[in-house]
Amino acid sequence: MTEEQLNQAQLKLAEQWLDITVTNFIENMRKLRIKNTGALMASFKKQVIGSASGRLQLQLSYALYGKFVDMGVGRGMGAGVRRGDDGYERIRNTRGQLKRRQRKAKPWYPKAIGYQTKRLAELMSELHGTLLISAVSDALPAQDVTLNF
Template sequence: MAEEIKSDIQIAEEWLEWSISDWKKEQNRLRIGKTKTLLNSLRGNISGGEGIRVQVEVFYAWYGQMVDMGVGRGTRSGGQKDNSTMRRVLGKGAGHDRKAKRWYSKGKASMGFQTIRLATLLGEAKAKEAVRKIANSVDHKHVITIK
């Protein structure tokens, strides 16, 4: 029995569910946010259709990037290294204690990894579709005549 080939939209919808789930797991693992505002802000949208380019949009609260970089409220991106050095030398009372919590920019939860994962899934689906079209177009009856 031949397996069903999923459409680009179906694949994108499944990928979006997986990706958002992975990002939420990563936020929980890193203990990001006491109010869960960032966690609850994660959502996505898929537009397009068959024969049209599929577009996937991911939305989250803007300060999610600040959490990922370890900056915010008095901490500059360039000053984070200085603050961590001061804290190491002078103790926990010195400098800001913000640390980067890489929930979307590093590892298997990263945007880049997830995008490659989507491209791989879509590529596999297109390859299966091409194989099916070729297999269905080939006449399986072979006649050999020898004189």
């Protein structure tokens, strides 16, 4: 396997991994019922960046809102809404507490990214192991080798 073939194989593997990872994230969100407007699910952007030295960089981004959902934090109001504004009494009581249910963390991110990162490392190791085996088999002589101890 040549250097160019290895780079192409790595690029293809990275793109497939990103597709599967985003699919798993969206599946987790559906399972946890995180689909208020669907904006978080639609915000995923993925990109594979290659460099001249042959190293790949993967970029996966999503809306910042996803972190707040994951941790179960946030104000629960739109930006700029202050005490005394029209929307404030609709969302909070006079003591500033939310009128609706208490926020609850919905961990859609940590376990999935941990597993997916480990899986990517395994896949890349397997790809490089295959390359190593093919290089060694190409370097071996065509005849039988006998070893005397």
